[in-house]
Amino acid sequence: MLRYIARRIALALPALFGLVVLTFILSRVIPGDPAATLAGDSATPAQLADIRARYGLDRPIMEQAWVHMRQVLSGDLGNSIFSGRPVAEDIARRLPATLELTFVALLIATCLGIPLGLVAALNHNGPIDHLVRVLSVGGLAVASFWLAIMLQLQFSMEWDVLPLRGRMDVPLGMPARVTGFLLIDTLLAGRGDMFVDALRHLVLPGVTLALPGLATIARFTRSGVLEALQKDYVLYARAAGYGRFRLATIFVLRNAITVTVTQIGLLFGALISGAVAIEAVFDWPGLGTYAVQAILSADYKALLAVTLVVGVIYAVVNVLVDIAQAMIDPRVALQ
Amino acid sequence: MSPLLDIQSLRVDMRGGAQILDGVSISVAPGQIMGVVGESGCGKSTLLRAMLGILPKGATARGRVMFEGRDILAPAAMARARGRIGFVPQDPYLSLNPTFRAGDQIFEIMRRHAAGGHAAHREKLLELFRAVQLPDPEAALRKYPHEFSGGQRQRLLIAAALSCEPSLVVADEPTTALDVTTQREILGLLREITRARGLSMLFVTHDFGVLASLCDAVSVLYAGRVAEAGATRAVLDRPAHPYTRLLLACHPDRAVELAGIPGTVPPATAQPSGCRFHPRCPQAQADCAVAVPPLLALPEGRALACGHPEAALVQ
Amino acid sequence: MTALRHLMRDPVAAFGLLLVLFALFVAAFAPWLAPFPDDAFESNIMQRLRPPSREFLFGTDNLGRDIFSRVILGTRSALLVAVSVVLAAMMIGVPIGLLAGWRDGWVSEGLMRFTDVFLAVPQLILALALGQLLAPGIFTAMVALALTYWPFFARTVFAETRRLRGALFVDALAGIGAHPARILFLHVLPNAAPAVLVRATIGMGFTILTAAILGFLGVGATPPTPDWGLAVAEARQHLPDAWWFATFPGLAILFLVLGFNLLGDGLRDAADPRLRRSRH
Numbered sequence: 001m002l003r004y005i006a007r008r009i010a011l012a013l014p015a016l017f018g019l020v021v022l023t024f025i026l027s028r029v030i031p032g033d034p035a036a037t038l039a040g041d042s043a044t045p046a047q048l049a050d051i052r053a054r055y056g057l058d059r060p061i062m063e064q065a066w067v068h069m070r071q072v073l074s075g076d077l078g079n080s081i082f083s084g085r086p087v088a089e090d091i092a093r094r095l096p097a098t099l100e101l102t103f104v105a106l107l108i109a110t111c112l113g114i115p116l117g118l119v120a121a122l123n124h125n126g127p128i129d130h131l132v133r134v135l136s137v138g139g140l141a142v143a144s145f146w147l148a149i150m151l152q153l154q155f156s157m158e159w160d161v162l163p164l165r166g167r168m169d170v171p172l173g174m175p176a177r178v179t180g181f182l183l184i185d186t187l188l189a190g191r192g193d194m195f196v197d198a199l200r201h202l203v204l205p206g207v208t209l210a211l212p213g214l215a216t217i218a219r220f221t222r223s224g225v226l227e228a229l230q231k232d233y234v235l236y237a238r239a240a241g242y243g244r245f246r247l248a249t250i251f252v253l254r255n256a257i258t259v260t261v262t263q264i265g266l267l268f269g270a271l272i273s274g275a276v277a278i279e280a281v282f283d284w285p286g287l288g289t290y291a292v293q294a295i296l297s298a299d300y301k302a303l304l305a306v307t308l309v310v311g312v313i314y315a316v317v318n319v320l321v322d323i324a325q326a327m328i329d330p331r332v333a334l335q
Numbered sequence: 336m337s338p339l340l341d342i343q344s345l346r347v348d349m350r351g352g353a354q355i356l357d358g359v360s361i362s363v364a365p366g367q368i369m370g371v372v373g374e375s376g377c378g379k380s381t382l383l384r385a386m387l388g389i390l391p392k393g394a395t396a397r398g399r400v401m402f403e404g405r406d407i408l409a410p411a412a413m414a415r416a417r418g419r420i421g422f423v424p425q426d427p428y429l430s431l432n433p434t435f436r437a438g439d440q441i442f443e444i445m446r447r448h449a450a451g452g453h454a455a456h457r458e459k460l461l462e463l464f465r466a467v468q469l470p471d472p473e474a475a476l477r478k479y480p481h482e483f484s485g486g487q488r489q490r491l492l493i494a495a496a497l498s499c500e501p502s503l504v505v506a507d508e509p510t511t512a513l514d515v516t517t518q519r520e521i522l523g524l525l526r527e528i529t530r531a532r533g534l535s536m537l538f539v540t541h542d543f544g545v546l547a548s549l550c551d552a553v554s555v556l557y558a559g560r561v562a563e564a565g566a567t568r569a570v571l572d573r574p575a576h577p578y579t580r581l582l583l584a585c586h587p588d589r590a591v592e593l594a595g596i597p598g599t600v601p602p603a604t605a606q607p608s609g610c611r612f613h614p615r616c617p618q619a620q621a622d623c624a625v626a627v628p629p630l631l632a633l634p635e636g637r638a639l640a641c642g643h644p645e646a647a648l649v650q
Numbered sequence: 651m652t653a654l655r656h657l658m659r660d661p662v663a664a665f666g667l668l669l670v671l672f673a674l675f676v677a678a679f680a681p682w683l684a685p686f687p688d689d690a691f692e693s694n695i696m697q698r699l700r701p702p703s704r705e706f707l708f709g710t711d712n713l714g715r716d717i718f719s720r721v722i723l724g725t726r727s728a729l730l731v732a733v734s735v736v737l738a739a740m741m742i743g744v745p746i747g748l749l750a751g752w753r754d755g756w757v758s759e760g761l762m763r764f765t766d767v768f769l770a771v772p773q774l775i776l777a778l779a780l781g782q783l784l785a786p787g788i789f790t791a792m793v794a795l796a797l798t799y800w801p802f803f804a805r806t807v808f809a810e811t812r813r814l815r816g817a818l819f820v821d822a823l824a825g826i827g828a829h830p831a832r833i834l835f836l837h838v839l840p841n842a843a844p845a846v847l848v849r850a851t852i853g854m855g856f857t858i859l860t861a862a863i864l865g866f867l868g869v870g871a872t873p874p875t876p877d878w879g880l881a882v883a884e885a886r887q888h889l890p891d892a893w894w895f896a897t898f899p900g901l902a903i904l905f906l907v908l909g910f911n912l913l914g915d916g917l918r919d920a921a922d923p924r925l926r927r928s929r930h
Contacts, residue, residue, distance in 0.1 A: 018767030141908035146900030157890035232429035239387040240444045241417030254434040273774035277863045307779045311771045
């Protein structure tokens with residue numbers, strides 16, 4: 001098992017390395033002179049030369065690439081053209097908001113998706129099955145930002161039962177920042193009212209973000225269970241006298257889950273993508289809005305840094321997913 | 336002594352009308368090993384599935400299967416009987432769930448059907464593992480199915496079948512998927528264990544050699560009906576039914592020249608009228624296509640379903 | 651072609667095909683179907699933000715333009731963008747997949763690692779990163795989307811080529827001395843075509859959604875284009891009163907993407923019943 005883990009991590013490294021190279025190439029391919037961008041419109045040639053020397057922009061390209069690599073590995077992602085602050089700081093500040101939202105969405109998607117898929121499979125061709133299938137397809141066809149707005153329209157504007165935007169109601173203030181995750185920090189601060197409010201703010205964006213994932217997980221769990229039910233070992237278990245309920249749930253689910261677990265890895269990537277649009281709709285102070293702001297203000301350093309960070313998170317999640325899969329189905333580790 | 340298992344006129348129809356079994360009657364005495372032999376398509380598997388309550392959806396079973404005095408075709412009686420009937424399936428590779436450890440899978444069965452707590456079950460299973468000669472029983476409990484060889488997996492399944500102290504073991508060609516040497520070992524094991532514990536066994540096979548070495552009695556199945564039955568030695572030495580005779584003539588050990596049986600087993604949806612064997616029977620007479628021959632009892636505990644037994648016995 | 655017959659027997663997939671054909675029809679004849687075709691670029695401030703009525707089936711937007719017409723006209727741009735992106739992605743991805751699948755060693759490994767780099771980041775993020783290289787706009791968005799979708803084609807074709815490479819008939823062809831290029835283009839490619847087609851159909855739905863998101867964020871289509879995503883963005887400030895403004899363009903997206911997804915699923919089932927819905 002340990003060997004499998006080591007192998008799996010080693011497999012992820014080339015792609016990440018390639019990503020760093022890619023972001024470097026992109027940062028140098030940006031039209032315009034990076035020195036001029038840094039210096040501003042009214043810089044004199046002397047000032048430009050000075051900036052070039054200072055930032056090493058007059059060095060050969062390979063040397064620049066090497067420097068870039070070293071910087072990235074040490075956590076220096078450059079300074080934001082927009083705010084002047086180190087990008088790494090900006091990202092660190094905003095990342096927890098996005099992660100919290102993503103985790104909540106993942107939780108909703110799995111906790112609802114797996115049971116739905118299971119029930120649909122056991123109810124094969126029945127009414128629940130058809131309903132779940134419609135949900136599976138519809139959930140992937142709906143535009144997330146549109147759904148978010150529709151839900152806002154209904155639940156916030158019409159009925160006023162859920163908040164419209166943000167992570168917390170302004171008058172309540174914010175808890176002391178420990179992890180950046182409001183659900184944790186509010187509890188650590190002992191503020192139950194803040195916790196409830198943070199939770200309320202997570203509902204609409206969480207549900208909207210979760211929907212495509214829920215659809216996918218339900219669909220894959222359903223087909224996984226249907227496939228497992230055909231297998232000989234199910235027949236044998238029935239003959240040997242396994243209890244019906246346990247058979248339907250624990251026994252079959254283990255086998256069906258492997259496919260679903262793979263999906264969770266891909267899902268995470270989709271969730272992060274989806275977060276960009278959802279954050280825009282709900283004014284969520286996370287990485288997504290940061291990325292959009294970076295694009296609109298041509299802050300390429302910030303944007304490339306976000307790309308890199310997201311790539312690393314994605315790689316970590318995929319490695320974890322593969323390890324989880326190997327633990328559920330030990331045959332995987334043999335590949 | 337009343338039989339342990341008494342299948343009475345079992346009829347099984349599949350969804351869509353195909354009639355797989357038509358009035359099969361087999362009787363197994365306590366401590367007896369009864370073989371069920373026949374070609375593919377004769378309904379052996381369906382017979383087993385009906386007995387174990389795992390018929391496919393839409394299949395209907397009629398008649399009675401009396402086990403320890405109760406008709407186990409009724410779901411409630413079936414559920415209660417499960418612990419008393421051990422099942423050894425055909426394919427050791429596909430019958431175990433690959434994501435569960437061997438011990439856990441069997442403990443699950445014992446939890447439902449065997450008395451005692453987990454500690455007692457563990458002891459029992461280890462003892463069974465030793466009885467079926469599985470190497471390193473303690474480690475075996477924690478291994479996954481793919482970590483065993485085919486022969487070892489079959490031993491696992493035999494241990495599983497015995498785990499709830501059954502009175503009857505039902506085996507579905509348990510050695511077909513194994514190589515010849517392992518086959519002989521497993522057969523020897525089965526014989527030893529059933530004898531030692533006084534168990535009855537219903538052993539389905541298509542191999543006469545296996546039949547001869549293991550079974551006390553045999554029922555020959557053809558196209559969903561019993562053609563003949565009796566003590567193994569008697570049936571093999573003096574087959575009464577034309578089908579049995581032809582079948583034995585095909586067996587490489589006994590044939591002077593290898594013969595075949597002309598024709599093929601009829602599909603379940605298009606069974607011949609009257610005696611189902613008549614299109615292929617060398618001794619068929621005109622009325623064989625009309626009347627269904629009943630299974631009649633003969634002396635020495637034999638039974639025969641043939642319209643012209645005199646013609647049959649003459650040979 | 652038996653696949654097509656299989657497809658027709660599946661009512662859900664047939665429904666998807668219907669939706670797609672309907673959209674194609676609308677896109678083709680948009681200027682004639684839309685009651686107010688000039689509303690693609692003309693405004694009528696006097697009629698702004700009118701609710702749905704007989705004259706304006708979906709109501710009017712903030713510049714008095716008929717939303718029904720703009721949704722119809724938007725179909726054209728949505729489909730054009732999606733088709734271009736998918737075709738471009740195919741033209742990049744398929745050859746790469748073929749080459750990587752056919753060869754072994756450095757060529758194959760290198761190409762697949764290269765593909766992995768593009769898959770290391772979720773598509774939208776990468777599209778945003780690439781998009782800022784050029785001036786923001788619909789063309790940039792299309793280039794960025796094509797550059798992020800080709801890996802999916804590469805992967806599909808790679809898997810298919812590897813699978814077919816081991817097939818007996820390929821061995822036979824190589825045995826009689828057929829040139830590799832000939833084998834690849836005349837034999838492997840046609841056999842990989844169904845998988846590519848499935849991927850392309852699903853890619854259409856995916857691209858329409860992603861392009862809509864880019865339009866919504868303001869880095870895709872620019873005003874006054876009747877882009878669906880853009881329309882929803884413009885509609886935000888006028889909620890909750892002008893609910894029709896945001897609702898209908900979004901519904902259009904839903905139905906068109908649904909059509910492609912259902913069709914794609916149906917094609918996948920028809921092409922290989924064993925694949926079913928258990929794999930992507």
